[in-house]
Amino acid sequence: MSDRISLTIPSHTRYTGVAALVLGGIGSRFDLSYERMDDLQLAVLSVLESGGDGEFVVEVDAAAERVSVTLGPLATSSGSDESLARVLHPLVDSFESVQRDGREWLELLLLR
Numbered sequence: 001m002s003d004r005i006s007l008t009i010p011s012h013t014r015y016t017g018v019a020a021l022v023l024g025g026i027g028s029r030f031d032l033s034y035e036r037m038d039d040l041q042l043a044v045l046s047v048l049e050s051g052g053d054g055e056f057v058v059e060v061d062a063a064a065e066r067v068s069v070t071l072g073p074l075a076t077s078s079g080s081d082e083s084l085a086r087v088l089h090p091l092v093d094s095f096e097s098v099q100r101d102g103r104e105w106l107e108l109l110l111l112r
Helices: 014-027 033-051 082-088
Strands: 002-010 057-064 066-074 093-099 103-111
Touching: 002 014, 014 033, 014 057, 033 057, 033 066, 033 082, 033 103, 057 103, 066 093
Parallel strands: none
Antiparallel strands: 002 057, 057 066, 066 103, 093 103
């Protein structure tokens, strides 16, 4: 069984903390360790800071064995930025850039 949450927030920095709060709630519900939850929150905040226009959508799909977070739409080439990749590699188990409706999104995966 998995839980799916979709959150749409303005791309302004002052709203990104809402995404961290939602992830904290998911982590608590699925008994993620503090360290794993902190890593996931930092990864999501790093992606959100990488850029985008208007609104961000944060989709969380959480199950017993994994938490998947899809973020977007991002500014062009943000998901394939090498400096962002260096930040994300130690924080999540995997990530990949995907295209949706001609826009770039980033999928993060955290295994339990």
